[in-house]
Amino acid sequence: MEPTPDHTPDTAPQPQPAAPATPDTLGLGQRTDLSQLAGTTDAVRREVGRVLVGQHDLMELLLVALLADGHVLLEGVPGVAKTLTAKLLARTLAVPFSRIQFTPDLMPSDVLGTSVYVPARGSFEFRQGPIFSNIVLIDEINRAPAKTQSALFEVMEERHVTYDGVTHQLEAPFLVLATQNPIEQEGTYRLPEAQLDRFLFKVLVPYPTQEEEVLILQGHHSGPGGLPLEDVKPVLAAAQLAELRAQVQKQHVEPRLFEYVAKLVGLTRTHKSLYLGASPRASIALLNGAKALAALRGRDFVTPEDVQHLAPPVLRHRIQLTPERELEGLGPDDIVRQLLQQVEVPR
Amino acid sequence: MPLFRFRFSGHRAAGGLLALLLLAAVPLPAPAQKARPKTTQRAPAVLPPGPAPAAVRRFSAAELQRLRADDDLQYRQDPPPDNPVLRWFQQLLRRIFRVVFSPESGIYWKILFYALAVGALVLVVLQLLGLKPGEWLRGRGRRVPVPYALEADDVHEETLPDRLRAAEEAGQWRLATRLGYLLVLKQLTDRALIDWQPQKTNHHYDAELRQRGPALAPAFGALTWQFEYVWYGEFALTREQYGQVQAERRAFLTTLTTRNFAA
Numbered sequence: 001m002e003p004t005p006d007h008t009p010d011t012a013p014q015p016q017p018a019a020p021a022t023p024d025t026l027g028l029g030q031r032t033d034l035s036q037l038a039g040t041t042d043a044v045r046r047e048v049g050r051v052l053v054g055q056h057d058l059m060e061l062l063l064v065a066l067l068a069d070g071h072v073l074l075e076g077v078p079g080v081a082k083t084l085t086a087k088l089l090a091r092t093l094a095v096p097f098s099r100i101q102f103t104p105d106l107m108p109s110d111v112l113g114t115s116v117y118v119p120a121r122g123s124f125e126f127r128q129g130p131i132f133s134n135i136v137l138i139d140e141i142n143r144a145p146a147k148t149q150s151a152l153f154e155v156m157e158e159r160h161v162t163y164d165g166v167t168h169q170l171e172a173p174f175l176v177l178a179t180q181n182p183i184e185q186e187g188t189y190r191l192p193e194a195q196l197d198r199f200l201f202k203v204l205v206p207y208p209t210q211e212e213e214v215l216i217l218q219g220h221h222s223g224p225g226g227l228p229l230e231d232v233k234p235v236l237a238a239a240q241l242a243e244l245r246a247q248v249q250k251q252h253v254e255p256r257l258f259e260y261v262a263k264l265v266g267l268t269r270t271h272k273s274l275y276l277g278a279s280p281r282a283s284i285a286l287l288n289g290a291k292a293l294a295a296l297r298g299r300d301f302v303t304p305e306d307v308q309h310l311a312p313p314v315l316r317h318r319i320q321l322t323p324e325r326e327l328e329g330l331g332p333d334d335i336v337r338q339l340l341q342q343v344e345v346p347r
Numbered sequence: 348m349p350l351f352r353f354r355f356s357g358h359r360a361a362g363g364l365l366a367l368l369l370l371a372a373v374p375l376p377a378p379a380q381k382a383r384p385k386t387t388q389r390a391p392a393v394l395p396p397g398p399a400p401a402a403v404r405r406f407s408a409a410e411l412q413r414l415r416a417d418d419d420l421q422y423r424q425d426p427p428p429d430n431p432v433l434r435w436f437q438q439l440l441r442r443i444f445r446v447v448f449s450p451e452s453g454i455y456w457k458i459l460f461y462a463l464a465v466g467a468l469v470l471v472v473l474q475l476l477g478l479k480p481g482e483w484l485r486g487r488g489r490r491v492p493v494p495y496a497l498e499a500d501d502v503h504e505e506t507l508p509d510r511l512r513a514a515e516e517a518g519q520w521r522l523a524t525r526l527g528y529l530l531v532l533k534q535l536t537d538r539a540l541i542d543w544q545p546q547k548t549n550h551h552y553d554a555e556l557r558q559r560g561p562a563l564a565p566a567f568g569a570l571t572w573q574f575e576y577v578w579y580g581e582f583a584l585t586r587e588q589y590g591q592v593q594a595e596r597r598a599f600l601t602t603l604t605t606r607n608f609a610a
Contacts, residue, residue: 305549305550343546345545347578
C-alpha cells in the first residue's frame, strides 16, 4: 500500500510540531564520507584561531578557495589582518610558502625567475623566482605596474611559467593569496581585468567587532604581539589536500543548478548598469566554490543557498559598473544583490 | 666622389649662410647724423599745390533697393501664431496672481500659493535626484518589478495538491517530496508566516519563520533539510522512506493549521 496523500490535515489532534527525523534517521545515508574533510578543516580553523581573532567568514572563504583550487584577493584597509590571515593559512599547510612584496619597480623576472649565466657550464640556467612555491602571498598586489601583473596571467591560470620557450610546471597545490588596500591611491595601479578574472574570490576584510577587538587587545596585553606565528602547526599536507579536492570535485549538483548559475552570471552581461559582465570562468568559479562550500558545511550536494552565498565574492571583482551608476554611489555588491533578486531559485 | 663633393659643398653653403646670419645679427653702428646748418629762412606763405581732390563715392540707390528687397536680408521676426490654449493659460495665471497678490485678498491665499510653489519645487528636486516621488505618492517606492529569468513554479498554484497526489500515486517519491515541501511553503505563506518570493532560498524562509513563528522553526528546518537532501541531492527514496517524510510533513501541517501561529 502506498502512502496516502495528505492535503487537508486532520483537525482533531493538536500535537506539538515534532522535530522530524533527519535524513540519517530516515536511513538515507551520506553518499560521501566528509568526515576527513570536516576534521581537517576544523583543525586548520583551530590552528588559525590560536592567533587570529574573529574573521570567521574570511576563514570560511579561504578554506573554500583552498578546496576549490582557486586564488584569493583580500581587500581591506590597513591593519585588519589580511596579511596575517594569509600567513597563518600558509603555516597550517605543510607546503612551501613564499611572500612577494609588490612594489612599483618590481619586474616580471623578479617574480617568475630569470636566466643566469653559469660559467662552469658555459650556459644559461633558469633560476626560479619566488612564484615557484605552493602558497604565494603577494602583498599589496596593486603596487606593481601592469607589466608585472601580466607576468602572473599564465602562472595563475595554467600553473606553469614559460621562459625562453621552456615551460616550467609548478607543483600542486598552487595558491595565490594577494592583498590590496582599497583606500590608498598614491602609487597604486588598477589590476588588469584579465588578472582579476583569475582570482576565484575577492574577499572584503572588514573591521573586527568591538568584542573581537577587545579580545585582540587582551591578547596583546598579555604578551607583545600575542602568540608567535611559529607556534602555529601545519595540519594539512599536500597529498591530503589533493584528496580533499578530489572529494569536492565529486560533489553532487542537481542539473537545474547549472542553469541557475549560468542565468545568474549571464545576467551580468546584459545588465544595463554594467559595461563589463562576468566571463564563463566566473560561472565555473561559482560552481566550484559552491561545491567546496557545500562540503565544508557537511553536505555532498550543492544548494541554491551555496550559490547565493558565494555570488558576491565571485562576481564583485569581475563586473564593472557604468560611470553613471558609480556616480550614483552604487557598488558591485549592490548589482550582485539585484541580480540575485532577478533569478528564480530552482526548487 | 660626387657624394662627398655634394656634402662638402653643402657644408660650405651652410657655413656661408651662417656667417651672413651672424653679420646680420651684429648691430651696426648708426650712421653719424650730419649736423644741420641752422636756417633762418621762413616757410613760404602759400602751400604748394597738393594732389587732386578725392572723388566722393555714393551708394547706388538701385543696389540699395535690391538689397532691401532680398528675402535673405529680412531680419524682422514674425509674431508667433495665436495659440488659444496658451492665451487661456496666460489669462488664468494673470487671474490667479491678481487674486493672490491683490491688496484685497487675505493672507491665506498667499500661504496656499507659497505652499504649492514649495511643494512643486520639492517634487522637481526629488525627480532630479532620481528618487521617483510619483512612486512614493502611489506607495510603490519599495517594490521593484522583477523580471524572473526562470519559469516560476508558483507556490500558490492551485493544482499543487493534485500534482502531489499524482506523484504519490505514480510512486515518484522524490517529486512528491518536493511538491509536499512546496505545499508546506504555501501553507506558511497563506498564514503570513513567510513572505514567498521566487528568488528566496529555503534558508531565507527559515530565518523568517524564526522571527514570525519560532515554535515552528525547528520542525520546518528539519523538513527543509529533508527536501534539500532528497531534491538537490537527488536521493532516490524508497516507499518506506517517503512514508516517513510524508508523516512528518503531515504532523507539521496539522500543527500549523490547528494552532494559531499567525504573526
